[in-house]
Amino acid sequence: MPGRWGRGPAKWWHGEFRGCGYRITIPRQIILQVLDESKEHLSAEDIYLKVHNIYPAIGLTTVYRTLDLLINMGLIFKFDFGDGRARYELSRGPKEPSHHHHLICTNCGRIIDYTDFVDEELELLKKTEKKLSKKYSFEIKNHTIQFYGLCEKCSTSKE
Amino acid sequence: MPGRWGRGPAKWWHGEFRGCGYRITIPRQIILQVLDESKEHLSAEDIYLKVHNIYPAIGLTTVYRTLDLLINMGLIFKFDFGDGRARYELSRGPKEPSHHHHLICTNCGRIIDYTDFVDEELELLKKTEKKLSKKYSFEIKNHTIQFYGLCEKCSTSKE
DNA sequence: ATATTAATGAAAATAATTATCAATAAGGAA
DNA sequence: TTCCTTATTGATAATTATTTTCATTAATAT
Numbered sequence: 488m489p490g491r492w493g494r495g496p497a498k499w500w501h502g503e504f505r506g507c508g509y510r511i512t513i514p515r516q517i518i519l520q521v522l523d524e525s526k527e528h529l530s531a532e533d534i535y536l537k538v539h540n541i542y543p544a545i546g547l548t549t550v551y552r553t554l555d556l557l558i559n560m561g562l563i564f565k566f567d568f569g570d571g572r573a574r575y576e577l578s579r580g581p582k583e584p585s586h587h588h589h590l591i592c593t594n595c596g597r598i599i600d601y602t603d604f605v606d607e608e609l610e611l612l613k614k615t616e617k618k619l620s621k622k623y624s625f626e627i628k629n630h631t632i633q634f635y636g637l638c639e640k641c642s643t644s645k646e
Numbered sequence: 647m648p649g650r651w652g653r654g655p656a657k658w659w660h661g662e663f664r665g666c667g668y669r670i671t672i673p674r675q676i677i678l679q680v681l682d683e684s685k686e687h688l689s690a691e692d693i694y695l696k697v698h699n700i701y702p703a704i705g706l707t708t709v710y711r712t713l714d715l716l717i718n719m720g721l722i723f724k725f726d727f728g729d730g731r732a733r734y735e736l737s738r739g740p741k742e743p744s745h746h747h748h749l750i751c752t753n754c755g756r757i758i759d760y761t762d763f764v765d766e767e768l769e770l771l772k773k774t775e776k777k778l779s780k781k782y783s784f785e786i787k788n789h790t791i792q793f794y795g796l797c798e799k800c801s802t803s804k805e
Numbered sequence: 806a807t808a809t810t811a812a813t814g815a816a817a818a819t820a821a822t823t824a825t826c827a828a829t830a831a832g833g834a835a
Numbered sequence: 836t837t838c839c840t841t842a843t844t845g846a847t848a849a850t851t852a853t854t855t856t857c858a859t860t861a862a863t864a865t
Contacts, residue, residue, distance in 0.1 A: 546845035567726030705814035
């Protein structure tokens with residue numbers, strides 16, 4: 488019996504870890520699994536709770552540390568939607584179909600992803616990016632576009 | 647002598663306050679003055695310190711409270727750049743020439759405003775906004791566009 | 806000038822995140 | 836496999852930004 492957390496098939500990110508000299512540990516594997524399964528808008532605490540279900544020994548500290556590591560490796564992206572807690576998502580690059588932008592309700596905090604219309608936006612962003620990198624000698628790695636306002640519920644309930 | 651903090655000429659926002667039934671107080675006047683004078687990326691603490699120079703009786707609580715009020719009135723806008731402290735700027739609307747977007751260095755935290763190339767972006771955003779509001783019944787009030795990456799210094803020092 | 810009540814500021818309370826440090830476990834070497 | 840080195844972990848304490856509480860103060864209408 489290979490232990491309760493058998494190695495299982497090697498994942499796409501194992502190489503990235505090895506390449507950087509990082510160890511592939513159980514907490515890291517499960518945190519990535521959780522991020523991969525739920526994808527959207529998870530706070531550190533959300534992640535902690537989900538991981539905790541699978542691997543109760545996890546500590547919140549480890550979650551924060553791992554998220555930090557993953558950010559630095561470029562595997563995940565951190566968002567601040569203005570409610571005082573950060574959210575994390577697997578960073579599929581801008582070209583991948585799951586790339587999306589956000590609508591954020593400033594009243595109830597609801598976050599809506601949209602993937603429609605992103606294509607045109609991306610085209611323009613690519614151009615802008617090129618100009619900006621040149622002008623400011625800035626190496627652009629990623630971007631966010633967020634629209635703030637009132638969602639349907641909050642908009643009508645305020646009338 | 648009209649007192650150390652004489653009323654001075656009525657400011658553009660006096661009407662907005664009166665209209666909402668809010669009182670025009672010394673702390674509020676000075677906080678707005680500070681925001682108006684420095685405009686960019688001030689944290690609550692930055693604002694507190696600047697106001698404190700002019701009006702030492704100010705309390706940090708009042709700064710937070712006033713910023714909250716100003717956000718709700720739509721006079722200022724709150725940004726989260728991911729370093730754990732919020733920044734505030736006078737919200738000149740998207741049409742005004744000072745409207746800008748941000749380049750954020752994920753290494754040193756430097757924030758660069760750019761106003762170039764914003765016109766094209768705005769045009770597209772306006773279109774996108776229209777489509778999104780319809781599709782998601784979302785009342786869009788504002789937007790942010792931020793590019794994340796490495797500034798010149800951090801980019802070269804990492805090679 | 807006075808009364809009413811919104812606004813203030815000091816201090817305590819929260820909440821998210823980070824630092825500390827002894828114990829554990831991953832991965833290479835024997 | 837077993838041992839060794841050292842990165843990683845988790846419990847706890849420490850920070851830091853922001854909010855809440857509440858008695859005092861001051862802006863406005865009268």
